[in-house]
Amino acid sequence: MSQQEPLEVKGLRKQINRGKNSLAKQFHLVRKSRMKLWQNALYILIGVVVALAIGAAILTSLDISAIDYYSDMFTIGLVGNAYPERAIENFLVSYVPLLITSLALALSFKMRFWNIGGEGQFLIGALTSAVIAIKFPGLNPYLMLLLMSVVAMLCSGVTGLAIARLKTKYNTNETLATLMINYIALYVVTFFGETKADWNFFLRTDSERPKFTSFTKMPFVEIGDFHLQISVLVTLLIATGIWFYLRYTKQGYEISVIGDSRRTATYAGMNVKRITLRTMFTSAALIGLAGAFTASSSGCISTNITNNVGWTGIIVAWLSKLSIPGIVLSSFLITILQFGCRSASSLYPSIDSHFADLLQGLILFAVLAADFFANYKVVRIMSAGEKQEEQHEDKKEVES
Template identity: 30%
Template sequence: MTAGPDTEHEPTEGRWATALREIVRGRWTVSVGAVVLAILAGSIMIAFTDERVQEASVYLFARPGDTFTAIGQAVGGAYSALFRGAVYNLRAEDFAGAVRPLTQTLNYATPLIAAGLGVALAFRAGLFNIGGQGQMLMAASAAGWVGFGVDGLPFPLHLLLAIVAALAAGALWAGIAGLLKARTGAHEVIVTIMLNYVAFYLLSYMLATPGLLQAPGSSNPKTPPTPESAQLPSLLGDRFNLTWGLVLSLVAVVVVWWLLNRSSLGFAFRTVGENPRAARVAGINVPRTTVTVMLVAGALVGLAGATQVLGAVTTGFSSDIDAGIGFDAITVALLGGSNPWGVLAAGILFGAFKAGGSTMQASEGIPDEIVLVVQSLIVLFIAAPPLVRAIFRLPAPGARKRPEAAGRRRAAKAAEAADKKEVGA
């Protein structure tokens, strides 16, 4: 979109300067800036609520050093715990222990990627699927029911059947919203929200009723554990929690990419999303496409439910098996720009935050809700490039030179115009 001015560089400028400017202008700079800003905001929150900082700040003017040391300890401790929990543990005794956090991150990312794909796919077709929670709960119930309700099947068959049941249940639950939207025009936002609650209470009922999902001989609203023949095998051996669920999610990324970009069905999805009227004129059956999109989206979210029950939580589950993933998936899809590879990256990032957040809470006593704040700020800042550029005084894409004092306003305007295009596109 800014090909014009970018192609004609001034000959006097060195190659490195040009390269640097190219980097600074790119989308990645904005993303990094957004992450930095969000982490900065998180640091401020940690610093303000830390007890030692509060104690030291009482005598701030007498000995300011104490306050700053306390702030440094609080913030540094928090983020090093986050890193230790999410990426690499320097305190571990051997390599396997050191990379264990990384596998935890991928473990958390597995359902986020699958559910994020479901939300992103619906987005591309112009549908807003807030029903991830309900679809996951129904998928988990189905997987669980096949898991411990069906006896005598050998290992891969049992697992396969449970996964298929989960996908079908997720698809069915989302399909209700799609069908109502297509047939009666009922707004999918309302219907998916309502179906979340219906699924929650339906699962609660099944968990409280002996003979349905409740573990035999127990009065707790909890299911029996998933039998081994229906569990996803571990991917890297018994030392790690990582299962083949990750592979399933990765396969789903490729499938969704192929579906959206290489298949005629995906073309229909995108066309309906861009302009339903044009799609109808072009001969696409819009109501049928709406139903199909929701079915596929629900199946993807259902995969997240399956990996939860068959991989992550195999000791029996209760009605919080969705673990907020249905809603996190919306943020993942938004951060990933509703594109499968973006969803993969965003899912891993959020998985890292989840893994690191729990370590942070355990070792530093900082509530892991701070992670929610940092995550949402990242998405907000990434969505508004002009704001990030203005804060860091980055040059706008399309500006020929680093904006001088006089030209800065003009450059900012150009940046805004370019970003409008970006957002609109």
């Protein structure tokens, strides 16, 4: 290095040296080969534990024993309960809509169609099925449930179909379109709930907690003291059906091909538009069905009837990597989380049920991070000399 080195070159050399020494330049990311199922499960488990640990830290900072809280939460109010059957029934009533919604969202997400409108589709289903419940009083309970479900599925499905049509024809942003419907549907329900007039047909305005005036509730199967609602059986049937549909039918396979690459699907001769419309209709209709089930089992409708399943369903679907058995399991866990938080909130007044949402967010963050460590590894960039050495070693290994 000569002493008369021009300033510019000096600066350049400095920059190069700085680049060499900075941490980011020394390491890079490499995709790992495919993960085994148990490895994936392990990473998710670690993610959940980390999220619960952060939650525990928050609880401790509020002077609440995390162990006590979690044990109260995870037993979902079953311990020391005189009527554990009722608690399990109520648990299933919150489990059913979340499971159906998550399954439905997974269908559209598999196609990379961002249906963020679960809340709105749910409300449309609940509202339209409530109209049936009120207009045809005294129907046979099974017939009533069937009619409510069909109408809810049609109305909600058509909404989904309309947005899918806009997407396929004009490439409208489906994320924002489905999202706006959420709020529009919310205010429509608010309108019917708050306004006292002739067309306020589905709420009895004089009762404190409005119920359908005369309504045959959802039929159930009696197992001893336990009342198993028909919706639970139907939901499990639907879950099995979707699993079979995605795994063993041509239509189900087409969805995942579109999700991987629209172009591949087109070149393979698939009618991408048709499949998109079909799948989005199914997705929205199923969410509408969840709304009908909830309206039917609660016997009244309000603006918070959705219990946020449209949002939670997205988290559930993604936690499970859109796998159907995974969704059945993780929506079960998330329901425990939410149901547990709700039943524990009577014991811990300062912790409200939003703690469950907080934990869900943390869990998904932790799992997304775990995903990264599961699928990528950080590798140090080697200089040319090091590379040669390694190649040499590789050769040696091959020879031996």
